Amino acid sequence: MQARLLLEDGTLFTGLSFGADAQMMGEVVFNTGITGYQEVLSDPSYCGQIVTMTYPLIGNYGITRDDFEAVRPYIHGFVVRRHEEVPSNWRAQYSLGQMLKEYGIPGISDIDTRMLTRKLRHYGTMKGLITTGNERIEELAERLNISKLMTDQVARTSTQHLFSSPGEGERIVLVDFGAKSGILRELTKRGCDVVVVPHNTTAEEIRRLAPDGIQLSNGPGDPKDVPYAVKMISELLGEYPIFGICLGHQLFALACGADTTKLKFGHRGGNHPVKELSTNRCYITSQNHGYTVLEESVPDTQLSVTHINNNDRTIEGLKHNTFPAFSVQYHPEAAPGPYDSSYLFDEFLQMIRTHKKNNPQKPRQAVLSETLKGELQYAQK
Template sequence: MKALIALEDGTIFAGHSFTGHGEAIGEIVFNTSLSGYQEILTDPSYTGQIVTMTYPLIGNYGVNPEDMESAAIHPMAFLVKEYNPYPSNYRSTQTLADFLQQYGVLGVEGFDTRALVRHIRTKGAMKGIVSTRDMNHESLIKRAKEWPGLIGQDMVQRVTCREPYGWADNRPVPGTDFSTAQSGMDNPFKVVAFDFGIKYNQLRLLTQKGCRVQVVPATTSAETVLAMNPDGIFLSNGPGDPEGVEGVVDTIKSLLGKKPIFGICLGHQMLGLAYGGSAYKLKFGHRGGNQPVKDLTTGHVEITAQNHGFCIDPTSLPEDAVEVTHINLNDNSLEGMRHRKYPAFSVQYHPEYAPGPHDAIYLFDRFLAMMRR
């Protein structure tokens, strides 16, 4: 089934759908990971985006329920060079096409993904539309241009949980709190995790490291969190522009210095705004499992997984209050920071990434050490 991919600058690619009829509009981005397409699809940080995989063959190990990073698929569409409809993996329970169809997400193959990626790297990430229904080039380009985009939009409200929940037995447990029996009840640390678009593996690792976790909506007030008397506060990843998220920065400001804080990805950016910094949009973002990051506190270089299109400007941070701890070795952008006075630190990348790399899991131990002190 023929499908067209149109970018706002007038560029057109022709492929065909492997999931049937459909149409999607969003920001077209690319991911350089060699594996982990199910984790990418179920990462809420991709809300509002159309994801292109640079690895040429996708679908060869299928999909399984254990590798979900949330309860649904979040990209608007999924673009690949070649789809493999015959997965070979003992853990597979369904094909990628069936998985996409289950959630009504369009999958397109059979076009030059390298050309699309090179175009985005040159021109920057841009708005686009993918369709099997509208074959008119001018119409598609016009509609892509008219889409409002991600800048200034509050995408977190689309993915945050509506009610608090706990985490036990490798699954969400609705309605639990620290006073309710959970798996790992003997774990010494209580952590409140803000859900800006949280990934399940963050909750898995916090639990494995010795925490009881209570997940709360992004709109939860500082007073409500402090009334729960946690040992630490976790700020999760999430989609979109941090400066478009309403109310959260003021909440974080009210929590600084009250409890240890650990932020990841969007949580890192929100923490940076709370410090008084500002954010900017990267040309084409960092998305993949092979980004080199240097820890300036140790001199070690980590290979990291990343998924973000915005970044905190390090020159906007108050130098007397905030220390830069990590930088990206590809472009020297800010990848980590910590407060000089308060127990708070954060990283732009994903130390919890499944299926890997796992170089940065030690950051969860830093969080535990901070709570222990």
């Protein structure tokens, strides 16, 4: 079956369909990863986007449920040069095309992805539409022109209910803005008692959970579309150690008074070099974001830059000069990509232990008793 990809500048690509028989619109972006297409597909940070893989052969090792980074994919389309229909991997449970059909996602192959990528690099990301239908180009162009990109991706991808992953270590509240499973996996691997909460959880609701630290997850879209999260972070800053990742990094920066802006074509892939300023060491990192913290907005805050991108010098890490809080723009949990930066989770836990030692708190049972006592007195009035 034929499939077509139309960009907002009028460029038309005609190829073969290997996903669902559907029509979807989204922001067209590209990922430079050679492997890890399943983790890319299931990363909630791609919600509402049409993802182009720059590596030419995709689908050769199939799909396995164990490698999902979310309960389902949220992308709006998948673009590849060549789609391998028959996977060759003992772990494969079904093919890439079967997965796309299962979730109603259109895929297009046999187009010039190199040309598409060069166009996105030159002009920046743009709206696009994938269709397997036979509509006239003029009709598709009009539909694309009047459409708007999504602004509620965080609400679409976040958990709607609190849930826990019990452990015997530090209690971490993981605020889910569209979190990858890898973050929870890294925390539980270290024995943490993790409580995952929805994106719109308030500061007071988090306090009631008596956390030792707060993890701000990755997520899709513009950080300025979730101002309530910025308010929550600013209220908790200084009370608990905070570690932000990707969107969490941008929200942390906004909460501290810095500003963010959209990148021309973003960073998406598993091979981005990042320099740690304190050691001059370079880490190869996994990244997926379209926004960045403005460098000129940082000096007016209590933040210091800890990491920079060696490709374009954008900010990749921040820390607060007074409070126990830091963040990184990249993904230390990887999946896909190198695990060079997983040590940051260990630094977060060490920060928590130091904070607890310097700021001894009442036992959680005492905090819970006081809360219940206050609620009882209120009920008796």
